[in-house]
Amino acid sequence: MMDNLGSWPILSNSIHPPVHGLKKMQQTFGDFIDALPQSPEYLMLGFSPSSIPLQQRWRNNGLSADFLADYFTTFFPIDDENPHSWTQQAEIKSAVSYVANELLENAMKFNDPSYDYPISIALYFSTDQLIFSLTNSVVAEQVETFQRYLQDLIQSDPQEMLLLQLEKNALEETSTSRLGYLTMMNDYGAKLGWKFDTLVDQNAPITTVTTMVQLAL
Amino acid sequence: MDITTETYQVTYDDTTQTIIFHGSLRLSGMEEYTPIIDLLHQIADQRPTSMSLDLRNLQFLNSSGINVLSKFVIRVRQYKNIALFIIGSKDIPWQGKSLKNLQRLMPQLQLEWE
Numbered sequence: 001m002m003d004n005l006g007s008w009p010i011l012s013n014s015i016h017p018p019v020h021g022l023k024k025m026q027q028t029f030g031d032f033i034d035a036l037p038q039s040p041e042y043l044m045l046g047f048s049p050s051s052i053p054l055q056q057r058w059r060n061n062g063l064s065a066d067f068l069a070d071y072f073t074t075f076f077p078i079d080d081e082n083p084h085s086w087t088q089q090a091e092i093k094s095a096v097s098y099v100a101n102e103l104l105e106n107a108m109k110f111n112d113p114s115y116d117y118p119i120s121i122a123l124y125f126s127t128d129q130l131i132f133s134l135t136n137s138v139v140a141e142q143v144e145t146f147q148r149y150l151q152d153l154i155q156s157d158p159q160e161m162l163l164l165q166l167e168k169n170a171l172e173e174t175s176t177s178r179l180g181y182l183t184m185m186n187d188y189g190a191k192l193g194w195k196f197d198t199l200v201d202q203n204a205p206i207t208t209v210t211t212m213v214q215l216a217l
Numbered sequence: 218m219d220i221t222t223e224t225y226q227v228t229y230d231d232t233t234q235t236i237i238f239h240g241s242l243r244l245s246g247m248e249e250y251t252p253i254i255d256l257l258h259q260i261a262d263q264r265p266t267s268m269s270l271d272l273r274n275l276q277f278l279n280s281s282g283i284n285v286l287s288k289f290v291i292r293v294r295q296y297k298n299i300a301l302f303i304i305g306s307k308d309i310p311w312q313g314k315s316l317k318n319l320q321r322l323m324p325q326l327q328l329e330w331e
Contacts, residue, residue, distance in 0.1 A: 062241065090308070090310055091310045094309070095310070098277075098311055105280075163318070166284070167291065167322070169288060170287065170288045177247075180280045
């Protein structure tokens with residue numbers, strides 16, 4: 001199990017200087033824990049987004065999300081003498097499955113197909129919270145719009161913004177519902193954060209985003 | 218009118234004007250939800266005095282699916298004269314967390330738990 005999470009550095013809305021020896025720029029939004037301590041209890045899954053068509057890959061999101069959810073119920077066993085433990089296990093399983101599925105769906109939809117940058121999802125846990133960390137590439141032209149959206153999101157009242165978004169979606173046909181993060185925040189009480197990394201080598205820069213979701217247990 | 222696939226089923230019981238959902242809905246975007254949206258609209262557009270969505274066996278719904286249900290509730294709200302019932306299960310945690318948002322969109326909506 002991990003130590004007290006309270007001591008972890010939480011970065012918010014800060015821009016870091018380039019890392020020594022590598023042209024790398026970082027920018028974080030929301031509640032992002034920059035350095036997760038080494039933990040014996042974590043699970044990580046990785047995908048190569050272009051290896052099979054998105055349509056076929058889509059089914060894998062649900063399978064992976066359910067696998068993560070099932071796997072972690074091992075650590076929250078049902079105690080026959082405590083009826084609350086059954087509810088707790090079902091709640092955790094459902095929350096992990098929902099959050100992991102939304103994160104993977106987002107990553108599959110928004111990763112930059114011109115690079116075969118892997119999508120990875122990791123789930124860490126301690127006695128009092130679960131932390132999801134998902135990394136994918138982002139299309140360079142979409143970074144600014146995405147960051148503007150995140151600024152609005154982290155400054156919002158999630159319930160108010162969720163209802164506004166639902167009303168807005170009812171008025172227009174959009175390909176994306178923009179409900180994933182909002183439902184995690186409002187319905188599941190999750191804390192969200194993002195870190196953008198831009199890596200510049202001799203070729204074109206690649207921007208990746210790591211989305212972190214903290215769920216209290 | 219019914220939709221049956223490997224992972225989910227949506228059926229309509231015309232005696233009770235109830236649309237019954239089974240399984241897990243994790244479809245990709247609004248396009249893939251079109252058959253379900255069409256079925257919902259087909260029933261609502263007949264302007265019944267009441268209709269129900271039975272979600273007691275809907276184990277999972279992704280955010281695109283939440284969008285489908287929300288848009289439908291807003292459509293029924295605009296019709297003004299349809300009494301809408303949503304039946305959820307206390308044993309399926311996502312429903313307790315997310316269905317109350319539908320009632321915020323349409324306060325007259327009757328949310329029933331079994």
